[in-house]
Amino acid sequence: MSGRGDDGVGVHPGDGVAVAHRGGPLAAGMRLPEWEVPEVDAEKMKTTAALLRDPTPIHWDTAALRALGMGDRAINQGPLNMAYVMNMLAGFAGGHDRVRRLRVRFRGNVRAGDRLRAGGVVTGVRTRQHGSSGETLCDCDIELSVVDGDTVLTGTATVALPEEGSDDE
Template sequence: MSAFPRPSVGDELPPMIIESVDAEKMKTMAALLGDSNPIHWDVDTVRELGMGDQPVNQGPNNLGYVMNMLGDWAGGAERIQKIRVRFLDNVFAGDRLEAGGTVTAVGDDGTIECDVWLARDGTHPVLAGTATLVLVV
């Protein structure tokens, strides 16, 4: 068994705050992913689609915020065994985000089940799901 303290059902995971989603990083990620969708860098396209006036963050970035929060809490990303999420809303450049979660089950086999989420301004959910972590790697 690792030195990771055994959590209890109902424990809140320490939140991770993203003060401001960076539009320049969206451009870089679009290039890395080979993502040709202009909503990630072209404000005119975003406006034409009626989506506002800021570029839209990529879904993998949003999932990554939650995975980073889980890894920070659990002592490493290698402890994440499974994660399933639904994307509920867009995240835009400049948004302030909070990733968090709650322990929902603790198994005798060393697994931890959590509800996880990402919220704009800490209140508006943009991603929600579940994660399974393992205490022993």
């Protein structure tokens, strides 16, 4: 978790890097608030495989995984891994509808039972005009990592932040 300093800017424990907060000051180099998944659930993988009509057995059949020499823990679907990052961005920006762009690259597997952490860093802040009003856009580098393990997803994102004083703030 991040602590907040007297100026309202959170500080990431251990490294002293400022954490960005909706409604607070933003600058390149600030970390996004992290979002954690305490445990990746194998049953949700089965359900997601059915919803996506994904017949690939590595998402639900541990016998198939063993036969392929891939261990005995189911491998999470890519869309679920992207959703964890989307949830982190939505929490920061104030809703899923505020995510304007997300581009990712899958770099590794997430397995049943893994604990995950989604996070990122602000790379730029800009304003885009919409007629007579505008919106603040925050560009970010994002990642999803297995806690005490590898980074499994990296990418870039842009989120629109609520205007100061709006009901969404």
